[in-house]
Structure formats: C-alpha cells, structure tokens
Amino acid sequence: MTNEIPDFRGTHLWDRLNWAHTNLKSQQSKYRIVYEDPLTPDEPAKVVVPAGEWLACALAGGILPPIDAYLGMPLEIDMEDGTTIQCSYTEAQDIRQTTKIKGERVLPHHTLHTSTPIGPMTEEEAIEYLLLKDVPKRVWGDSRKHNRLMFAICTIDQLPAHRKYRNAWTLKQFQLMEKAA
Amino acid sequence: MSTLRVTNAWPISGISQSLMRGMAKVWNQFADAGTVASNAGLNMSSMTDGGTGDYTTTFTSAMISNAAQAWKHSVRTDGGATISCLFNQTSYSTTTHRQTTFNDAGTTGNATIGSLVVIGTLA
Numbered sequence: 001m002t003n004e005i006p007d008f009r010g011t012h013l014w015d016r017l018n019w020a021h022t023n024l025k026s027q028q029s030k031y032r033i034v035y036e037d038p039l040t041p042d043e044p045a046k047v048v049v050p051a052g053e054w055l056a057c058a059l060a061g062g063i064l065p066p067i068d069a070y071l072g073m074p075l076e077i078d079m080e081d082g083t084t085i086q087c088s089y090t091e092a093q094d095i096r097q098t099t100k101i102k103g104e105r106v107l108p109h110h111t112l113h114t115s116t117p118i119g120p121m122t123e124e125e126a127i128e129y130l131l132l133k134d135v136p137k138r139v140w141g142d143s144r145k146h147n148r149l150m151f152a153i154c155t156i157d158q159l160p161a162h163r164k165y166r167n168a169w170t171l172k173q174f175q176l177m178e179k180a181a
Numbered sequence: 182m183s184t185l186r187v188t189n190a191w192p193i194s195g196i197s198q199s200l201m202r203g204m205a206k207v208w209n210q211f212a213d214a215g216t217v218a219s220n221a222g223l224n225m226s227s228m229t230d231g232g233t234g235d236y237t238t239t240f241t242s243a244m245i246s247n248a249a250q251a252w253k254h255s256v257r258t259d260g261g262a263t264i265s266c267l268f269n270q271t272s273y274s275t276t277t278h279r280q281t282t283f284n285d286a287g288t289t290g291n292a293t294i295g296s297l298v299v300i301g302t303l304a
Contacts, residue, residue: 014199014206014242014303017224032216047216047230051209054226054241064241073243075275089276096274105246106275106304112242134227134239161215163291167232 005062012113016063017053024060026052031127032159035139035151036171039097045169047159050130058129061120069115070133074107090137097136127153199242199303206250207278207299209238213291234258234282234289235268238297243275243304250301256282258290265295275304 008016033048057063073089080100086107087095095101121129131140131153139150149171160169198204209222217230222238229237244250250273254265264283272279278297284290 012199012242012303014224017241018198021223026221028218044232046232049216049218049228049230051219051222051225051227053222057241092274103246103248104275106243110243110304112304130227134229156216159216163213163215163233166291169232 005060008062008117020057020063024056027055028052029055030155031153033131033153035135038138044167045171048134055126058121058126062117065112065115066118067129067132069111073110075104076107077104078102093136205298205300206303207240210296212294233291237277237279240276245302245304247273247275250299253298254280256292256295258282258284258292
C-alpha cells in the first residue's frame with residue numbers, strides 16, 4: 001500500500017474515496033460522538049462511530065473536501081404539499097425531521113468535487129469535522145439554546161461495553177453541572 | 182474460449198468510475214457489540230447507533246437524489262431472524278440511510294452482523 005496522495009484537485013470525490021479504499025489502511029478511531037436530538041427527545045442517545053476508511057482519508061489529507069462544501073451543499077426538496085424549496089445541507093437536516101417530504105436532490109452547483117481537498121488532520125480535528133458533518137446542526141449549532149448537554153466526544157472505554165438497556169442510554173449531565181457550579 | 186482478467190474496469194470514455202452505472206456507490210458491513218462499528222465499507226463517513234436495531238450510515242460523497250438509488254440490506258440479529266428495513270419513509274436521503282433490524286419476536290434486535298449496499302447515481 002502506498003501513502004503518497006495524488007493531486008486530486010478536480011477529481012470526483014467518489015473516485016478519491018475509491019482510490020483510498022485500495023491504497024490507504026483503515027484507521028479505527030478511539031473516539032465516539034454521543035448526542036441527543038432535541039427534535040426526538042424520546043429516542044435514546046445516539047452514538048456516531050467514525051468509519052475506518054474515512055478516518056484514513058482524513059489523516060492522510062488531500063482527499064476530503066473542506067467542511068464548508070458539506071454545510072453549504074445546496075439541495076432542492078419536494079414537499080408533500082407539492083411545493084419545492086431550496087435549502088442547504090444543514091437546513092435540510094431540520095426539514096426532514098419536521099416536515100413530510102416527497103424527495104430531495106443535490107443541486108449541480110455544489111462544491112464537493114471542485115473544492116481543493118484539505119490537508120491532513122489530527123484524529124481530534126477529524127472528529128470535530130465529523131461532528132459538523134454527520135451530527136445535525138440543531139445539536140451543536142448556536143441557533144438553538146439548550147439548558148443541558150446535547151453532545152459529548154468521548155473514548156470507547158467511556159461507553160458501556162454491552163447493549164443491555166441500549167434504548168435507555170442518555171447523556172450524563174454531571175460534568176456540565178460541575179462546570180456551572 | 183478466452184479468459185478475461187482485469188484489475189480495474191473503466192468506462193469507454195472518461196476516466197471516472199463514479200459515473201459507471203450499476204456499481205455499488207456505497208457499501209458498509211457492520212457488527213454490533215457494545216456500540217456498532219463498521220468492519221469495512223466504501224463512501225461512508227460514519228455509522229450512527231441510534232438504539233436497539235437502529236443504524237444510520239452517512240455517506241461521504243452524496244447521491245444525486247433520494248429517488249435515484251436502490252438498496253440492499255442483509256442482517257443477522259441477536260434474536261436469530263434476518264429482517265432489516267427502512268426506519269420510515271424519510272429514512273433515505275442524499276447523504277444518509279437509516280435501517281432498522283428486527284428479531285423473531287418482531288421487536289427491534291441488535292445486528293450481530295449486517296450490511297448495506299446502495300446503488301444509484303452520485304451527485
């Protein structure tokens with residue numbers, strides 16, 4: 001396996017990932033993102049697990065687009081009432097949860113493939129990138145104020161080792177309360 | 182009779198496999214012990230463990246629409262059955278796919294091993 005990253009500027013993102021699949025060794029992260037979704041308060045805490053091949057791309061650099069390419073990705077959504085709206089990737093996260101939709105499309109002026117790939121990240125930077133990309137903005141953004149901890153980045157050994165009572169998992173609030181005291 | 186052996190297949194014109202039809206654009210094999218983890222995959226950035234039998238795969242390179250894609254689920258649950266289906270009508274988007282697994286009793290069950298394959302057109 002080679003670790004020399006080709007110049008991927010202008011290359012379709014999927015082709016870069018396909019190259020990485022063959023040429024980079026999968027990297028398992030010690031971190032997990034745990035969050036509670038304010039729009040589904042009855043659901044248990046969710047745990048985001050980075051994919052090993054994605055983390056390898058993040059650590060290698062030169063493959064993934066800047067996070068803005070995702071956050072600003074333009075979408076067109078067909079609503080159930082027959083109307084069509086245009087919105088961003090982060091806005092669509094809320095629309096899908098709060099409104100019935102019939103379909104969605106990525107608009108052609110997105111920049112996933114045309115943005116200059118970003119350089120290598122540390123594992124911690126990669127997890128922050130993943131938080132912004134794969135966790136809804138309503139969890140980590142400033143636009144909604146929460147009176148409790150909504151997400152945490154932790155290590156594997158801080159999570160239960162078994163799945164008994166999995167649907168009762170919630171975020172412990174003790175750390176936040178200690179900081180406030 | 183001839184034998185055709187290749188290490189890569191490319192379209193007649195252009196150099197991008199991303200444009201080839203019929204290829205899996207996302208695949209993910211995962212196992213669930215403690216929290217879920219992907220054993221291997223392509224074009225996925227993370228898996229989200231949403232509770233018992235609740236798994237969401239998030240893509241790195243988006244699909245062009247949620248209509249231009251098809252899926253294949255395979256799963257074995259801790260209850261022995263092999264049923265996996267979409268979580269609800271909004272479970273599939275251009276960047277995510279949420280699937281739920283059930284055991285013999287008809288309740289959600291953790292997947293001892295499972296997979297997802299997405300075929301369709303990329304953005």
